[in-house]
Amino acid sequence: MNILILGAGQLARMMSLAGAPLNLNVVAYDVGTENIVHPLTGEVYNTSLQQAVEDADAITAEFEHIADDVLTLCCQSGKFYPGKAAIKTGGDRALEKALLDKTHVQCAPYQLITEKSHLVDAVARLGKPLVIKTCQAGYDGKGQWRLKSDDDIAKVWSEMAEFIASGTADSPRSIIAEKMIPFDREVSIIGARDKHGNTVIYPLTENQHTNGVLTLSVAGKEKSAIQQQAESAFNKLAQELDYVGVLAIEFFDVQGTLLVNEIAPRVHNSGHWTQQGTHCSQFENHMRAVAGLPLGNTDLLRPTAMINVLGQAAIPSQVLATRDVTSHWYGKTAKPGRKMGHINVSANTLHSLGERLAELAETLPEQDYPGVAQTSTALI
Ligand code: ATP
Numbered sequence: 470m471n472i473l474i475l476g477a478g479q480l481a482r483m484m485s486l487a488g489a490p491l492n493l494n495v496v497a498y499d500v501g502t503e504n505i506v507h508p509l510t511g512e513v514y515n516t517s518l519q520q521a522v523e524d525a526d527a528i529t530a531e532f533e534h535i536a537d538d539v540l541t542l543c544c545q546s547g548k549f550y551p552g553k554a555a556i557k558t559g560g561d562r563a564l565e566k567a568l569l570d571k572t573h574v575q576c577a578p579y580q581l582i583t584e585k586s587h588l589v590d591a592v593a594r595l596g597k598p599l600v601i602k603t604c605q606a607g608y609d610g611k612g613q614w615r616l617k618s619d620d621d622i623a624k625v626w627s628e629m630a631e632f633i634a635s636g637t638a639d640s641p642r643s644i645i646a647e648k649m650i651p652f653d654r655e656v657s658i659i660g661a662r663d664k665h666g667n668t669v670i671y672p673l674t675e676n677q678h679t680n681g682v683l684t685l686s687v688a689g690k691e692k693s694a695i696q697q698q699a700e701s702a703f704n705k706l707a708q709e710l711d712y713v714g715v716l717a718i719e720f721f722d723v724q725g726t727l728l729v730n731e732i733a734p735r736v737h738n739s740g741h742w743t744q745q746g747t748h749c750s751q752f753e754n755h756m757r758a759v760a761g762l763p764l765g766n767t768d769l770l771r772p773t774a775m776i777n778v779l780g781q782a783a784i785p786s787q788v789l790a791t792r793d794v795t796s797h798w799y800g801k802t803a804k805p806g807r808k809m810g811h812i813n814v815s816a817n818t819l820h821s822l823g824e825r826l827a828e829l830a831e832t833l834p835e836q837d838y839p840g841v842a843q844t845s846t847a848l849i
């Protein structure tokens with residue numbers, strides 16, 4: 470079976486690696502060069518997007534910021550999963566909030582902004598501090614401003630106005646203001662839904678961000694009440710979107726109540742631990758769902774942590790000397806802060822996972838791998 474993935478980054482690479490044992494042949498569309506490429510080697514195929522769409526048995530995407538004409542072409546084929554509405558919703562915070570409101574899933578209080586008076590209203594209605602985000606662009610915390618006092622309004626507005634003005638009739642730009650949530654921690658839920666509406670859901674993941682970028686995730690800690698809240702949100706949203714594939718939802722945990730931060734209509738960085746922590750990874754389940762195959766087991770095998778490797782030229786080979794550590798390298802050119810790969814580490818208990826993280830902390834410098842030492846202490 471042939472699968473076409475829109476996007477040719479690390480998520481396409483890992484989906485292709487997971488698809489191979491299922492006899493799924495994956496090609497990727499590089500949205501930058503507009504080439505059809507091999508997802509591992511980058512080899513450029515002498516074929517057009519149109520042809521690749523025709524040749525594919527199923528089409529999916531590794532990210533949500535995709536040009537409208539490409540999305541339309543793929544949707545018209547009738548083979549695109551999770552579908553245009555889901556991708557559009559994941560790529561536009563205004564649509565995302567509308568979906569949350571419609572399905573009665575809780576999120577941070579917010580206000581949409583297209584002119585300066587809306588920003589002033591937002592400060593009056595929601596209070597300070599506010600997190601201001603671009604609706605249609607932004608990832609890894611880019612395209613965000615923090616508004617802490619009334620003095621910030623003019624400066625923040627001038628940057629926002631520039632973003633809004635960069636929109637066109639075809640792709641209008643807007644901004645959203647959210648109340649800054651004093652969360653205890655951040656968690657995410659990842660699950661898959663197949664073409665018949667069956668769902669499988671992984672155990673909740675606890676996530677740590679550093680400067681807006683995910684740096685460390687741990688799975689295997691959750692109590693059932695909080696897992697149930699997350700699963701309920703997942704089921705409502707996946708059903709409303711008539712979703713097919715893997716869907717990720719990020720939450721703020723505020724004293725045991727989950728508020729949705731954002732949704733991602735795709736495999737997600739906070740689900741990379743599933744490669745070692747479960748029988749069937751998020752990548753395999755996404756491929757299974759879009760290919761029309763039965764979904765795989767999402768039960769936790771062992772508590773597992775994932776550590777992102779940011780900006781480094783290689784994964785330090787000595788970490789592989791730590792028991793049950795695996796390396797996942799993306800084959801990209803190194804740039805400061807860029808996601809280059811990740812390390813997964815598993816153990817039979819949370820306590821022994823803490824011990825393994827302590828071992829890793831001895832070789833991984835704190836400034837490059839924040840939170841490893843601290844998480845190990847919390848688990849031991
Ligand atoms: P991603 O790479 O996950 O797609 P993104 O650029 O879409 O990131 P968000 O997830 O919206 O950005 O925000 C990045 C981080 O900023 C969050 O994980 C959280 O730590 C913080 N943050 C965002 N919104 C709020 C909020 N309303 N209150 C408090 N913190 C927030």
Ligand code: MG
Nearest residue numbers: 607608609731
């Ligand atoms: Mg995002």
Ligand code: MG
Nearest residue numbers: 609719730731
């Ligand atoms: Mg996020």
